Structure formats: C-alpha cells, structure tokens
Amino acid sequence: MLHDLDKTLEELLKAELPPAFVGTNATTRVSISFATPDREFASQIANAPTIDLFLYDVRENLELRSNEWVVDRQPNGTATRKRPPVRVDCSYAITIWTAGNQSDPQTEHRLLGEVMKALLRHPIIPVAVLQGSMKEQEILPRSLTLRPTQLQSLGEFWQAMGGRPKPALNYTVTIAIPVYEEAETLPLVLA
Structure with a gap:
C-alpha cells in the first residue's frame, strides 16, 4: 500500500508541476525519488x-479513529455492516537536490516553491492520480502541507543523515487501510 501511495504522489507532482520541470528537456526535467536523503544519496x-x-x-x-460499525441498508430488507478502515498518517520530508556535490540554492528553492504550490492545491488527493490500491480507498486520501513535523528536531534529523541541513516541506497524507474482515449481511428487524 505504501508503494502505491508513493506512485500516487509521483503522479500528482508530474501532473501539477510546470512543464519546464516535467517536460522532455533533460537539462530542466526533474527526477522524483523516495530514497533516504543521506550523504550517499546526495552523491548519486x-x-x-x-x-x-x-x-x-x-x-x-x-483523531479519526472510529469504532462505529458502518451500516448500509439494502432495499431487499437486509443490511450490510462492516468495521471502518483504520486511518493512517504517512509523513514525508520533501527536499530538493541538485547534481553533484555543489548545491544550487536558487534552483532548489524555485523547485521547492513549485512543489509546495502543487501540493497545497490538493488538500484531497485527486482520483485521477490514484495508483494501485489507492484507487480502492473508500475515503479519498487527504493531505496536510506545511504542518509541524513529527520529527523531534530537524537538526538531529540532518545530523543522523550525515549531511548539512536543507530546506524541507513536511507533507502528511492520511490514508484509509481496510484491516478488518469483509462485511457481513444481516436481515433487518422491522417492527
């Protein structure tokens, strides 16, 4: 499921970033990665x-946990009940990296700004970009951009990654994961 969320976010960015960044020109086209941003990543x-x-x-x-059964009444005198899916927050640190060991802050900041605008436009992930199991979500994935990070300290994070601090967006997507058995159908009691 998480790999489908990654693919969904990649599709969202490809659809929303300006053509200069996702076009066919190899000098301006960007890559999208989901790797750990450590020292080895930067050199690659x-x-x-x-x-x-x-x-x-x-x-x-x-906050979104629910223990209430979801009941769907059928016209044939039965009802289907099932437990609601578990809602899970997936938090991403989004950073921009330029080629080689030399950082290009102008390009990084410009691209980070474009990514921020693209993500802020969609507080709910559009159906058109959902990939794999994300297409089966009963509740569309919602996102929170520019919220406080779940990390204890950004300084400690970058130190653990072995690199210098970089500007980063914190982006959290809430997905619904069906973890309970299938729905059961029961007869309605009509009085």
Missing part, C-alpha cells in the same frame, strides 16, 4: 534536480 544525483520524498513516519491517526 545525476544532471537534473531531484525531488526527494522521504517517508519518515507512519502512525495511526487517533
């Missing part, structure tokens, strides 16, 4: 800038 950047979406935290969204 090719010629084009790279948008890195590092999934650093996955946790249940307790």
Whole structure:
C-alpha cells in the first residue's frame, strides 16, 4: 500500500508541476525519488534536480479513529455492516537536490516553491492520480502541507543523515487501510 501511495504522489507532482520541470528537456526535467536523503544519496544525483520524498513516519491517526460499525441498508430488507478502515498518517520530508556535490540554492528553492504550490492545491488527493490500491480507498486520501513535523528536531534529523541541513516541506497524507474482515449481511428487524 505504501508503494502505491508513493506512485500516487509521483503522479500528482508530474501532473501539477510546470512543464519546464516535467517536460522532455533533460537539462530542466526533474527526477522524483523516495530514497533516504543521506550523504550517499546526495552523491548519486545525476544532471537534473531531484525531488526527494522521504517517508519518515507512519502512525495511526487517533483523531479519526472510529469504532462505529458502518451500516448500509439494502432495499431487499437486509443490511450490510462492516468495521471502518483504520486511518493512517504517512509523513514525508520533501527536499530538493541538485547534481553533484555543489548545491544550487536558487534552483532548489524555485523547485521547492513549485512543489509546495502543487501540493497545497490538493488538500484531497485527486482520483485521477490514484495508483494501485489507492484507487480502492473508500475515503479519498487527504493531505496536510506545511504542518509541524513529527520529527523531534530537524537538526538531529540532518545530523543522523550525515549531511548539512536543507530546506524541507513536511507533507502528511492520511490514508484509509481496510484491516478488518469483509462485511457481513444481516436481515433487518422491522417492527
């Protein structure tokens, strides 16, 4: 499921970024990565800038937890009941990397700004970009951009990654995961 979320976010960015970044010109086209942004990652950047979406935290969204059964009444005198899916927050640190060991802050900031605008346009992930199991979501994935990070300290994060601090967007997507058995059909009691 998480790999389908990655593919969905990649499709969203490809659909929303300006053509200069996703076109066919190899000098301006960006790459999209989901790798750990450590020192080794930085040295592997090719010629084009790279948008890195590092999934650093996955946790249940307790505010959206529901223990209520979902009941769907049928016209034939029966009802289907099932437990609601578990809502899970997936938090990404989004950074921009330029080729080689030399950082290009102008390009990185410009591209980070475009990524931010693209993500802010969609508080709910559009159906058109959903990939794999994300297409089966009963509740469309919602996103939160520019919220406080789940990390204890960004400084400690970058130190653990072995690199210098970089500007980063915190982006959290809430997905619904069906973890309970299939729905059961029961007769309605009519009085």
